[in-house]
Amino acid sequence: MKEKKEDRRISRTRKLMHEALMSLIVEKGYEAITVQDILDRADVGRSTFYAHYRDKDELLLSSFEHLRTLFEQQQQAIVASRGSGREPEVNFVLELFRHTGQHHKLYQAIAGKQSGEMILKYLHKYLYNLLIVPHAELVRNRNSPPVPIEITTHVLVSSLLSLMTWWLDNHMPHPPEKMDEIFRILVTPTIEAAFGRKVMKSEYERLVSEHPKGSIMAFYSHYIDGGCCP
């Protein structure tokens, strides 16, 4: 299970730099941070930093990757635990809000007011690729929907991220369950109108959790091509 390969010094150094970056983002905002700031805060040598990351963007990105891995593992654990039973659906948005609540300091740094736009674009692309496959499924073998699914998905993801950042930037005044409910109130009628058909909650959840691998691959293809940040 555990990867023993990694040198302790490497983990230690990276951990120090990540923690430094996170605390600095909360303090002064991502854009204003210099590599020098990170060096001072983490107390590591200049050359050490560049031995690990090309720039501060890459450092932040690897924090995001860590968070994404955590979330996906948690999702798979939930699916696995319920898989044998009769309720394979997972409330994706609720789980996302819960995960955000659990790691709100990290999310605040990554998706909050103080974060950079770079990482929000990645998040958008990630969620877009996660949802575009199920959405295509929803309108398969039907007349063309009132709104093209690319547009619907694009706007839907923006709404979710907008709600998420609002929640984080306003000190999370409501529990994840309430935020999930708000999202449903705002978005469910939109989905029906945009796809031109009724969509059962369970059907939607099933589609989203059925195709995670494919969507994640799609995400990675963009990620690797560097299609996200030109």
Next chain:
Amino acid sequence: MKEKKEDRRISRTRKLMHEALMSLIVEKGYEAITVQDILDRADVGRSTFYAHYRDKDELLLSSFEHLRTLFEQQQQAIVASRGSGREPEVNFVLELFRHTGQHHKLYQAIAGKQSGEMILKYLHKYLYNLLIVPHAELVRNRNSPPVPIEITTHVLVSSLLSLMTWWLDNHMPHPPEKMDEIFRILVTPTIEAAFGRKVMKSEYERLVSEHPKGSIMAFYSHYIDGGCCP
């Protein structure tokens, strides 16, 4: 009507710098631009730049202000021309898409993929303040709506901007009228669900165009306080 006060040299220099900035944004993206780039492109002395603007943010902001003024004047002209008749409502979103189409090069630089996040935050705040007053009006003397109007407005503005940037970044494949229709399909059911009541299109438009002054004042108060960009 015309302001004769301004020295020709000032207008000329500012125009040169604005054009330089716009073309550079389209070419390499806002974040990557340096003051030096602007100086070279506009063929203007270094000290001249700083005599006009504190930094490149302020230069971009003044482009945005120009665009906003144009839009508001156009809005007022439309209201005035129809004012005496029986149809005082103005389709705010449609006009916004039309204006964007007319000045798409400027909007592309300011709100497109290549622009900075700074200006998008301003745009968000501007539209938020433009809509929050009519939204408060819609739920006045009623039970508290299913979703707080702050959240609804926040998400609604994000959706509009998301749609707008999608349109610009995908080379405007549809006419403004179609984009307006798409926005209505996506957002009208959301508005009704979030406010907990039917909202007539004409009522909504009337409210938005009735309170422009107050909303703009609200916007300015934030703008002047610097509440937008810390």
Next chain:
DNA sequence: GTTTTTATGAACACAGTGTTCGATATCGAA
């Protein structure tokens, strides 16, 4: 204990920022 890997810190060239100031060119108005 030896070998391999990693961290260090100082030095370096480089690019960009924002300011200053005297000289010059251009403007608007009389």
Next chain:
DNA sequence: TTCGATATCGAACACTGTGTTCATAAAAAC
């Protein structure tokens, strides 16, 4: 046209941050 006002110029300046190099020291792996 002239003249006072003012905008631009350009070169110099100190400053901050970047990204690389390299010899040395420390720590891990074997």
